[in-house]
């Protein structure tokens with residue numbers, strides 16, 4: 546691998562100087578959002594987001610500069626894209642979950658006027674307070690929508706107030722509407738809901754019977770405004786360089802469909818974190834705000850969204866799934882799947898989900914193979930790629946070395962393996978093992 550040299554100050558005028566030095570951090574801090582990195586990232590994050598400092602590290606290692614195009618094919622809440630923007634780099638994100646696609650889009654939209662934004666939001670807040678005081682009928686969601694939520698995600702009174710506020714935001718339809726909706730998603734989850742994340746999403750025992758929804762929303766808007774006020778200089782540089790950030794709603798197993806507007810060989814680097822093969826249901830983490838903002842209206846839409854995701858847990862495996870045929874020649878994956886299934890039978894585990902475990906492994910690595918294959922035509926010769934993945938043992942404690950398998954698959958597809966860099970370790974209580982999270986670094990030489 547090329548020796549790591551830091552970019553010159555000129556290439557990232559807005560990244561504080563102390564961030565440009567080689568970083569060392571403790572394992573326990575590795576996944577944290579550092580205080581100096583909060584701007585724009587704090588608008589909306591989820592437990593599955595990786596930290597901005599990791600993206601910074603690889604932008605530096607890959608020596609990205611003016612004219613380079615950075616792709617995050619599993620962009621989630623847009624951490625890579627926001628960092629690319631801070632480094633004045635062009636970037637593209639692909640994301641299949643409508644809620645996180647929306648959040649990433651808004652987090653990269655910095656050209657609204659902060660003073661007007663707060664003034665318009667205060668007007669809506671006043672109307673909302675008035676309507677909340679006068680409204681006698683408690684607003685709620687439809688039964689179909691309610692069925693999608695984790696039970697008791699939000700108590701009736703905060704929900705009532707949130708829906709009144711949302712209706713008024715949507716009725717105005719201004720250039721600020723997207724930001725106001727995202728601020729409502731963030732403030733609802735943070736201040737009004739009964740949800741906790743640790744790392745699984747769950748419902749707290751102590752329910753919030755009421756909350757000051759409108760004030761909390763304005764506090765969140767204020768936080769957006771503080772970040773927006775800092776950017777006039779950044780923005781000028783970005784505009785001068787005609788920087789583009791595009792967030793595409795699509796399925797990264799089929800990048801030919803997602804990147805139709807991009808020339809072949811136009812992507813210089815990839816930095817991303819795909820789902821890991823474990824029992825995390827990515828749509829549950831974002832369920833409350835997805836339903837509130839209308840991205841999920843019924844079970845059919847939920848199913849359709851799940852079908853657009855890499856199969857990574859037993860709740861999104863379907864009868865017609867056939868990504869496994871992409872890994873017909875990878876015996877290691879098949880061996881792991883067989884070990885899981887044999888163990889399940891030996892343990893007498895017969896639930897529908899447990900019967901899916903071995904299928905998840907086959908579909909997961911098949912889907913990732915399909916993704917890596919569909920990416921190739923878009924990569925520039927010499928393109929550098931970083932995939933952040935974690936080893937797993939969620940399926941009956943059978944160990945899955947995710948990074949190593951992904952690296953083997955990539956090599957068979959013609960990528961060059963540069964390194965598997967350690968990122969952090971996590972202690973898994975179920976297995977009493979330290980599980981590695983790593984960055985698989987690849988290069989595409991055409």
Ligand SMILES: C[S@@+](CC[C@H](N)C(=O)[O-])C[C@H]1O[C@@H](n2cnc3c(N)ncnc32)[C@H](O)[C@@H]1O
Pocket residue numbers: 591593594595596618619620621622623624625639640641642645795796797798817818819820821827853854855
């Ligand atoms: C680990 S998260 C990425 C988090 C992101 N790095 C961040 O900082 O927010 C993986 C993301 O991949 C998305 N995803 C899963 N399958 C996908 C697919 N086939 N195409 C596009 N996105 C997908 C999930 O919805 C999830 O947001």
